[in-house]
Amino acid sequence: MSKIEVKPDGTLVVPHNPTIPFVTGDGVGVEITPAMQQVLNAAVEKAYGGSRKLDWMEVQAGGRAYEALGTYLPDETMQAFRDYHIGIKGPLTTPVGGGIRSLNVALRQGLDLYVCLRPVRWYSGVVSPVKHPELVDMVIFRENTEDIYAGIEWETGTPEAKKFYRFLSEEMGVKKVRFPESSSFGVKPVSREGSERLVRAACQYALSNGLPSVTLVHKGNIMKYTEGGFKRWGYEVAEREFGEAIASGKLVIKDCIADAFLQNALLKPEDYSVVATLNLNGDYVSDMLAAQVGGIGIAPGANINYATGNAIFEATHGTAPDIAGRNVVNPCSLILSGVMMLVHLGWTEAAACVEQALERSFAAGYATADLARFMPEGKALGTHEFAEHLVSEIMKAEA
Ligand code: NAD
Secondary structure (H helix, E strand, O other): OEOOEEOOOOOEEOOOOEEEEEEOOOOOHHHHHHHHHHHHHHHHHHHHOOOOOOEEEEOOOOHHHHHHHOOOOOHHHHHHHHHHOEEEEOOOOOOOOOOOOOHHHHHHHHOOOOEEEEEEEOOOOOOOOOOOHHHOEEEEEEEOOOHHHHOOEEOOOOHHHHHHHHHHHHHOOOOOOOOHHHOOEEOOOOOHHHHHHHHHHHHHHHHHOOOOEEEEEEOOOOOOOOHHHHHHHHHHHHHHHHHHHHHOOOOEEEEEEHHHHHHHHHHOHHHOOEEEEOHHHHHHHHHHHHHHOOOHHHOEEEEEOOOOOOEEEEEOOOOOOOOOOOOOOOOHHHHHHHHHHHHHHOOHHHHHHHHHHHHHHHHOOEEEHHHHOOOOOOEEEOHHHHHHHHHHHHHHOOO
């Protein structure tokens, strides 16, 4: 077992056999997690011939944790993600009833994983609902800890909702609530610090990956101090900390109102590269862009704190109970999240092995049924068989 260390500036020191905590996940997690591990292990073996190895360490969360331990998110799991810094997880069943609203939100907030990173690109051979999916090549930086997702809301009719409305009307002079008696209320905190660290991470990513622009997507025309604040603070931090790159034309900072962005991303996706946005906008934008390149079955994601070095890579879809246990689920979302993890560790050769194997498989029509059924020469493979196919593609590739 070897721990990844984090330097004071947030960069990682990765040993040759880092311990990686993983959560199998519920539902289809049981199928996609071993598939992801099998493919990553093969890629690491192929790229480094045994001199590097991922040392997997299972930790519990979700429905399986609840059944075994009576809690959805054991403290040991949070501690393992803190101690080992980099982990990966399958999808988790959201607990029904009080307590934790969403395990994913609890993990993100508990570890202060302020960036939800979602790269979106198209793979040749994958059928898409748009004419030119190859023009979609974006990386979304979604703010993960603030906004309306902070979970500060009160249900209509409760004493808290009444008290909140009394405060609004009596102390703040708010007269604009249309139906105060039957309103629920939510609060949308958006801070300068939260906006700055997100936009800073997006600019750094653009520069270190040679990407041309960062677009701030916001609804500041309506929500002037929250979404408008995000835009203003975003421009300010970019100018202050990346002024030279901007002046030299290496980096362009621009902004777009969220509704216009949803149109533009369909009509002229080539205009956008790195996108930085708040939590709720980011949720919508990521799923729409994922659909443009072939759907949630192949959309990867990660939640990252670039200061502490903590990051959890994850399947972006849910537990898919309707297809669980049938060996049909597409493991690519988690496999590609694993690829992101390899890149994050600096193991780019292994990451490239997986990407190339995927590219060759899709181009030849090999995929799970959700994708293969739309491919002209599609050959549908089961989840397990698809993972085996990727492993053989990785192993037979030229070094
Ligand atoms: P879902 O993503 O599980 O499924 C939506 C639809 O997409 C289903 O028809 C499913 O079969 C299909 N699908 C999803 N992933 C697929 C894949 N990899 N390959 C092929 N088809 C796939 O969303 P849902 O049904 O709304 O949620 C089910 C459960 O998952 C709920 O408990 C929800 O709270 C939870 N959830 C968890 C996460 C997470 O842990 N990241 C995310 C979303 C939902």
